[in-house]
Amino acid sequence: MPDMNEDPPDLEDALLRRSTRTAAPAVIRSGREVMSVELALTVFRQMLRTRALEERSIKMSKSGEAYFWIGGPGEEAFNVCLGLQVHKGRGPAHDYLHLHYRNAGVMLAMGMPMIDHTRQLAMRATDTHSRGRNFVGHYSIPAWNVVPVTSVIEVQFAMAPGTALVQKRHGQKNPLEAEGITIVVGGEAGTAEGDFETCLNWSTRPDNELPVLMLVANNRYGISTDLDTVHAHRPIADRGIPYGVRNETIDGNDPVATWNAIDRAMRYCRRERKPFLLEAMVSRLHGHSSSSGAQRNWTETDPLATFEQKLIDFGAIDTATVRALKEEAKKEADDAVVRTMKEAEPTRDDVYAFTYAPSAVDAVYPNDFTGLPEARN
Amino acid sequence: MPDMNEDPPDLEDALLRRSTRTAAPAVIRSGREVMSVELALTVFRQMLRTRALEERSIKMSKSGEAYFWIGGPGEEAFNVCLGLQVHKGRGPAHDYLHLHYRNAGVMLAMGMPMIDHTRQLAMRATDTHSRGRNFVGHYSIPAWNVVPVTSVIEVQFAMAPGTALVQKRHGQKNPLEAEGITIVVGGEAGTAEGDFETCLNWSTRPDNELPVLMLVANNRYGISTDLDTVHAHRPIADRGIPYGVRNETIDGNDPVATWNAIDRAMRYCRRERKPFLLEAMVSRLHGHSSSSGAQRNWTETDPLATFEQKLIDFGAIDTATVRALKEEAKKEADDAVVRTMKEAEPTRDDVYAFTYAPSAVDAVYPNDFTGLPEARN
Amino acid sequence: MANMAQAVRMALHYGEKHLGVTDVFGEDVGPPLGGVFTATQGLKTAWNTPLGERGILGAAMGIAYAGGRPVCEIQFCDYAFNVLDMFKIAGNQRWVGAGGFDMPIVVMTPNGAGIRGSVYHSHSFEGWASRLPGWKIVMPSNALDAYGLVLAAIKDPNPVLVLLPKALLRQKDTRLIPGEPADADELSRMIDAPVGDRANWEPQWPELEDHTVKIGEAALVREGTAGTVVSYGRPLPLCVQAADELAREHGSTFDVIDLRSIFPYDWGMISRSVLKTGRVLIVNEDTEVTNFGEHLLRRVIDEHFYDLVVRPRTLMGKHVPGIGMNQNYELNSVPQLGDIRAALWDLATEAA
């Protein structure tokens, strides 16, 4: 699969690829939730790829190929199930994504090549998200409505109602394009910032409810701070109650439960044009970031390992295939890094670039920022 | 009652004063809530005084004796029932008050002389709250733990957990002084600011619940904006649910209901050392402020008029006494204004005063701010 | 003849009609009030928000990301201080995001003292705003410029902050906005909401025309030789008055520069004037420690130190925690006509 890097994942492809298995069951179960084996294998493959990329990323930060690492090992199930269900595209007919800094899995599942991630991590001039300016995982993809991720916790929740408002109106005027929603993702600790509440309030104005899917990836920690020590022992999902916002808390380490919960929540937002608050309990397998060492924490549930075991138990995959897929993913990540490290870094000439969009009504900066105003006439 | 201005209200005094009535009933009822007639008359008298002061204040802003007016006509029942139940004093054994700008009734009920209000309104140097610097109703009374009211909406809710934390600890160390609570008051529109949520969150940290009485005076408007147009049609009190904070919504125009609800809520905070969220539906009888004209709005329920009628209906008071009390209150307010207007205004010499407290470790400003740093040695 | 609030309103109407403005919003911006200074009365796309500056700026950013053209208001600049992080992000997202997304938002907010607004309706914001790279910041001193700068702000695809001097919002201009009826009363009948019930009121907009004041272009409102005064916003008319008085009474004339844009500023005009006069006074009402006027002074020192014939001056607000309600506070902490006149006279008469 040499094209895996560039091509968006394709459900039907995956179906075909797996349909040669004869003895495999038709569905994977988790409690009352069900997922087709074909889909499960697609999810699994994307989770593997995500994990491979994250592990290679951590290595980069330790080897000196990069400096700072932050990401989402432990959130693969959640991220992949989300990414595969996004209505991808540009403009209000498609979904807007206001992401957190642990969403590599969302992007890979949507079809972003790994190198778009490693370029940012290695601070290359070719980094399309930030031209080597921002931390890794701080994506910006206009073609897919992925608005720039910022390190400032929770502000994305204050912006989300804005994109959703335009989407709602767009759908009212264009009934055939009325399913675009706004997806906003954050951690659980961040919900203590007022912006989380702002999102709930602004998405529920009477007669102006907005299609916002609010997602909280609850890994139970903000850096070193245990949620149980700073927050009442109640689900974050309860925060929807005072606004009448539908909500649910799920096991985000279980791809079957997660897929279905996201599917239901998305359908509700798409059709009802109203908000939904979904809290996913997830793991944090390598601590907060490279600042805290990024060592593997073996006490946390590994969603990838448990899903692998489940697929094997169900007879949906065998260990040899798993091994091959892992090798493949690892190679894909290695290749991306090798290519990345050959690319140019930004230079002194880049310092001011992209500050301003060209403007016909600006006498001083008609094109871009060029340093302090100068006498020019 | 020439001393009314200076003396704190005294329940037993009121009891005595009224005890000559022979035919009066023992209690006033409102649904299942009950209040003694003696207390009802005390509340009524303070409501009358508050109304008289507010009406005189509006007149000041229109006559040129003052400029800007803002206040609480329509909130008298709520404010007086609150003020009479405060544990007044200095330091963590007593209640802390983080007030809104419509709480003249709280202060009068606590015993503040009217002139302390009119001095601020008339921007006199004798204004102890702000030396003629701040809008009226922006009280600051160290002796009663009334921390400075600020015009910035909702910030008091972010500060309240701080005073409550000290009170909780103080009570743990001094069991005889373990009933001081923090009272924080705001309008309903302001609850859209994140600080309201901060208060809920910070008051419910596990094993660190704090004795904060959160009060929302819901007059259904933020300046011109109807709550129903910007907020889901649910009680503000519901905001307590996600944190397990006890909460109630009451008719703040009904002194009987209000007194009892505040009593219950306060007792809970005092004894359990935990937060309570109480929402009181109130009226806004003169619009937002003098900026919006301060004209009387006759469509809103007048808590004073309805209580007056109720007391008369119950035979607890007669119209002649009501008239006399009104005259008395009006005169008290007039006298305060007359005295106020004779007092000095701040001068240019006051501009910097009180910026800094004296500090032994400051080489430049050992006493107070004296303009930009100068060469002094 | 429109006042500045009417001018802003007309510009926003022009924006809705011709420039694709999709949303005008903020606290009390929509019906029935149409803004605490009436600047948004009768606008088709105006709506009221919950009370929250973070929601306002956040929504504006989201609307812009999704292709809308929002104009939002912070009711008073005094209440912008809980959302400076989002101002920063609105300003830096394009740079950080390698130019992926534009951020065509306009934020309007009343600025400065002069309306007896006490501590929280008297702040100046330009010093803070000028520290926000990626933003453009404008501040008109008259209604016609307000119209022209709001149009520029709407047209510019970058975040633009329009600071409206509170004390000048009700000042009538002597000039007409293109399309405005010559009779001020007629204008008022057409576009001012009636007192009382407004439920069925609709404005009658005049056929307005384009009039854009380019960002970064100052106006030389008086010409002279005795010195250069650089100002903007509320003190600008006072500078003009002081200069006119000194011209009339003493024959000392001044270049009076209305900067109009705080950032980018018209360095060319300042530079030429300083070269000509060798004497410069910078006037604003913001607090004096780390004041934008000090930046301008630094530019003057950087580039014209040896061209100056006397010490260059600044006249700014005092470093105080606030403007007090009693007028004696404001009179003694914000530059007044007399202060400006004295400073100008001093500048012009100091021996070279």
Added chain:
Amino acid sequence: MANMAQAVRMALHYGEKHLGVTDVFGEDVGPPLGGVFTATQGLKTAWNTPLGERGILGAAMGIAYAGGRPVCEIQFCDYAFNVLDMFKIAGNQRWVGAGGFDMPIVVMTPNGAGIRGSVYHSHSFEGWASRLPGWKIVMPSNALDAYGLVLAAIKDPNPVLVLLPKALLRQKDTRLIPGEPADADELSRMIDAPVGDRANWEPQWPELEDHTVKIGEAALVREGTAGTVVSYGRPLPLCVQAADELAREHGSTFDVIDLRSIFPYDWGMISRSVLKTGRVLIVNEDTEVTNFGEHLLRRVIDEHFYDLVVRPRTLMGKHVPGIGMNQNYELNSVPQLGDIRAALWDLATEAA
């Protein structure tokens, strides 16, 4: 021999033990981490807060109102911009409230670039902070001063902001804090939390003594005649290094002033030095538009314009939306040793 983070920690311990500090708190300030820079490890009163800067500053203000002595942390100054309104209130409440309540709070926050922190761990805050009347703002450039300034901040009954240069937090001082063991390894064994499980760890505090650096007192760290350099925080050691190099290589000596307090600043020391040398360079890493260094320059112009023998200079960070992650951004937007050295040389050698 302590590094700056250890010095701050020891000062806070001294504060808990001798000065009545009741609370040291913020995001990740308490156990197990003890602060992202270890500055609060092992402290008796340290606790973790919910993630919210408004809650942190609000709680500090409330604690102070109720008689506590709080020290709180904003994890990075980059995250202080959602709570500037409350900073303003903490600074103005005493003035507005006619002196009724003091506000004895200390806010600590890491400041500036130099740790490869990308856009949101590289901000400079002193320009913003200096616009907050009612606050005192200090910024040490070495561990001993950090100890002394934190003690002053705790003792001062007014709000004090302690800006800690991120890039210097791990720098060891050559001098000892009074009471500190002479052996740095011993200190580390005593007060640095172990890697791994810390549940049962307790620090062993040395018997520390008072050492207070008064607010508003700068330090003259080098004396010379060729010019005056005014700086503070992270660039200060670079200024010293540049001055030492020029002294060694060219015999040009400089007064190097470590301001230490941003507000109030030691105008006396600056003034005396400028009078002596007639040449001045002001250096900091904050963005250059409306920069606190421009305020200092304005004071120099106000009072010493005619004493200057050459154009006074500033060397500041570029006006950019952020410091980019790739080092080429920081190297080209924040003053580096070479830039400082060149500016000093230029200052010293310009013909009078």
